[in-house]
Amino acid sequence: MVEDVLGLLRAGGGRVTTARRQLLEALFASPGHRTAEELAAEVQARAPDIHLSTIYRNLDELERLGVIVHTHLGHGPAAYHLATSAHGHLVCERCGLTLEAPQELFRSLSRVAENRFGFQIDPRHFAVLGRCSACSR
Amino acid sequence: MVEDVLGLLRAGGGRVTTARRQLLEALFASPGHRTAEELAAEVQARAPDIHLSTIYRNLDELERLGVIVHTHLGHGPAAYHLATSAHGHLVCERCGLTLEAPQELFRSLSRVAENRFGFQIDPRHFAVLGRCSACSR
DNA sequence: GTGCTTGCAAACGTTTTGCAGACTC
DNA sequence: GAGTCTGCAAAACGTTTGCAAGCAC
Numbered sequence: 001m002v003e004d005v006l007g008l009l010r011a012g013g014g015r016v017t018t019a020r021r022q023l024l025e026a027l028f029a030s031p032g033h034r035t036a037e038e039l040a041a042e043v044q045a046r047a048p049d050i051h052l053s054t055i056y057r058n059l060d061e062l063e064r065l066g067v068i069v070h071t072h073l074g075h076g077p078a079a080y081h082l083a084t085s086a087h088g089h090l091v092c093e094r095c096g097l098t099l100e101a102p103q104e105l106f107r108s109l110s111r112v113a114e115n116r117f118g119f120q121i122d123p124r125h126f127a128v129l130g131r132c133s134a135c136s137r
Numbered sequence: 138m139v140e141d142v143l144g145l146l147r148a149g150g151g152r153v154t155t156a157r158r159q160l161l162e163a164l165f166a167s168p169g170h171r172t173a174e175e176l177a178a179e180v181q182a183r184a185p186d187i188h189l190s191t192i193y194r195n196l197d198e199l200e201r202l203g204v205i206v207h208t209h210l211g212h213g214p215a216a217y218h219l220a221t222s223a224h225g226h227l228v229c230e231r232c233g234l235t236l237e238a239p240q241e242l243f244r245s246l247s248r249v250a251e252n253r254f255g256f257q258i259d260p261r262h263f264a265v266l267g268r269c270s271a272c273s274r
Numbered sequence: 275g276t277g278c279t280t281g282c283a284a285a286c287g288t289t290t291t292g293c294a295g296a297c298t299c
Numbered sequence: 300g301a302g303t304c305t306g307c308a309a310a311a312c313g314t315t316t317g318c319a320a321g322c323a324c
Contacts, residue, residue: 156280
């Protein structure tokens, strides 16, 4: 899977570098959301010289290729994850609890937005904020 | 309406200052979304010495009082508006078009999130991104 | 006069950029 | 060797903060 993406990069005239291989390995190693900083830390555990700005540049590139997506879960840094595990998020504004919401949760919003406004929603890019069950009491 | 809020401030031990009066006047003058910077520009047209940081501090204060809310319409600065005109937003990731979405659009998402996760959504705080009808063709 | 509020400058956290050298192909 | 990618340092961006002076009450 890492190799597939590297092939994709090469196919577009890109080079295969340590930074890219390590970043992809980190991304594929765990399905969770991680910030650029967290990914940098994981990559740097194996290749200490890889700079945070390189991580950002490669995350951009991977996003352009459609391999990953980033999401905003609230104020603060963006979270990155593989595009294949796409889903929305419910984030508690009070305690920060983050729930993954299957696409299907947004189906009816999706339908109404389409009918009323011709608007195709992408529920992945920004989280839906609110109060979790514990905090809404 | 401006005076009502000033009264509210005073009731909580706060002071009524030029900065606050001007900021409220700007907020009430138009129902649109404006960034802190835009509001500062409007205020400074009348009272040039009022500093951006004062705008931020007062926006915080007004938000704490429930008079205004802020929303994130995408990357970039937050947008502020009166709490009375609360609504969600649909923002096109491609052209930036911003549609105001009545609360009612989110009713069914709201219901499902509540039933499935005990989660009370607040569709106002973050916009729902996607593609507008022109850009999705 | 008490103490909330302000202007200013400086810091913040996240992300982007310019550049010269290093590496992949 | 051509051209992409990297590390580094510095800047950009929106926002927050510490402080001493200023103003509302």
